[in-house]
Amino acid sequence: MTAVTGISTELVRPSDLAEEVVALVRHWLAEGAKFPVDAAAAQLAGVLKDPHGLEFTVGFVDGVIRPEDKSVAARNLKTLVPKVPSFLPWYMKSAVAVGGHLAPVIPGVVIPVARKVLREMVGHLIVDATDAKLGRSISKIRRQGIRLNVNLLGEAILGENEASRRLEGTHKLLAREDVDYVSIKVSSTVAPHNHWAFDEAVTHIVETLSPLFRLAASSSPRKFINLDMEEYKDLDLTVAVFTRLLEKPEFHNLEAGIVLQTYLPDALGAMMGLQEWAAARTANGGAPIKVRVVKGANLPMEQVDADLHGWPLATWGTKQDSDTSYKAVINYSLTPERIGNVRIGVAGHNLFDVALAHLLG
Template sequence: MTQVCDRIDRCRQFRTDDDALPAEAVELARELLEEATRGQSLAERLQARQMAAMMHDAPGKAFTFAMADQVFRAPTAAREAKRFRDLVDDYGVPEYLPLAARVAMRVGGIASAAAPEIVMPLVAEKMRQESASVILPAEEKKLRRHLIRRREAGMRMNLNQLGEAVMGEEEARHRLEANIARLADPDTDYISVKISAIFSQIHLVALDETLLAIKDRLRLLYRAAMTAWPVKFVNLDMEEYRDLRLTCTAFRELLDEPEFRKLEAGIVLQAYLPDAWPVQRELNTWAIRRVDAGGAAIKIRIVKGANLAMEKVDAETHDWPLAPYGSKVEVDANFKRMLHEGCRPENTRAVRLGVASHNLFDIAYGLLLRAREGVEDRVEFEMLEGMANHQARTVRDAAKGLLLYAPVVKREDFHSAIAYLVRRLDENTSPENFLHDLFGMKPGDAA
């Protein structure tokens, strides 16, 4: 860690210029990777080896996707079992799995024909266990234990309450109530929620009505956050492009209400949208005015964007242009442009920045930039729970803190975690993505 800290210190002291910053970031990324690899536990090494093997096992990868996405949507155990066996027939048992797991899968496939009610809950339990490192159980005792462990390890937690699919208002109200209850929990101090989880009837042709309804729901959340002691933090996650302007307008209009002038709240912007940078600048200008008028600062988390596949389907089915950029390199460039915008001291005064990424090159770039600009106390790093814990520990040490984002789900709602799992699998396996290569990456190799 000394090398890492020295490089960041040098950047702070000598104010490395823009031209030299990329090369410095590449060096720092190498050092971070070496540091992370050194600190990897045996269990993490074995898991990483399995992940790396999955990347080179195309049918195994396809099977894993289909398994997460399709098997547990069926209404009966017999239908689940049939789908499970069909997938094994279509793809074969994944070769990347250890021998014992492959044998168990073969035996399970055969047994599921005779006793689906016994076998399928066991298969579901296995899936739950396998994903327990990325999706936390909402049950109080288990969650509390985990939160305490993370706090002791110097990581703050940002919880996202998953639940049943929000198809109607009853479910949306349930989810809102679950979030309000989460804010009342003394172990929770930070939550993330997206507007489509708390309101089911988002219609852009009925913009005013939609906005009113969203603000009504968010008002309840903000009040719950403000009346808690200590005050809690509510962040608005971003999902579809459709929701960008709507979420921003609701966010700004609510925080302009006298009741919420002193509340610090957050919002996410997705760098894969060309619109994100202009929106960031608008938010910065508005937030500076708010702070100058005696209001609280806000926070913006920048991410690249997790819904590329869905935006592509949307664009194709409607014959619209694709909302996100069409290439990874443009997205990476926009992310850096937004980092620069977010690290300018005149902006950080009113807008704290969250840099959410697993890409060590971008994290390194962000670490150096915030040091150079002297805004380290206003720019924090955020990662996903369980995606690459060895990497997270290293970033925590280099950044002097880390915010970990974790979805929580009740046992009975586990099926609703599938969309999240599939998105994470997609991120891990898309060839242009950093996590695709991380698990086998060595300093200096092609990846």
């Protein structure tokens, strides 16, 4: 009781915290600088600072690593030679230059070497999900006291077969003893559905995802599933699937999560809707939910979609608007009574926003 009476009930306004935010970020940066920098991470950061860095890296992954046909990969490697970032060490630059010219002649020799060299640069970001390697990687990361949210990588899928393969993959991951938290996207676990048949799509997706949620609910201790968000067109659908799933009596006590993207003007309204829904659920003895608040990673695709269809852009028009929206959602959510219904995950790389959320919390 004493601890509770010590909490001030007066709400702090974000603008009151500006100076404290800056001081906290300075403190974090000073503390962070005491840790050694991972060599591969430093290299990738350097490459991405180059004006051609992102184009080169994406071009390499899409054009050289992804194609199954080595002649296609070889032709693409050649086009990347003029864009090689100056930050790469000389031996990597020479490998790309020489490899780019030789690749079309002897693709079978050059392409595997080029893939291996460049893979080292991004290898620390991705874990191999094959059974033989996954366990070792998970236990290495967990040794550092880190809890893992495991996400089977892959973008939107096009057919039933790939959809069930992806869902089965996530099911297999969640069934492992060393995995207690997975993230999935609705768009990568069910085949594309008809957006005009909203209710039918929700019912179908809820039935498709129920076994996964059943696995989480029947595990001891319970496991956690998060529904990730990607495209704007899936926002309402994902929220409807999430709430409908958790309204099933068997999931009344299961805590689960969803993502909201604050670069969407709809984010605050969606958060208020979820808060209201979750408040009724907890008042009824149900488990709270978690919302991961992000700004949104799908901006280029939303822009292409709007352009192609001649539609207004679904997101806010400027970064400042998205930043403001992020703060508004966080500020709305972090009150003592609301966090009892909706736990907030603050996801982002922007230290000022993370510090603000930390202080508001």
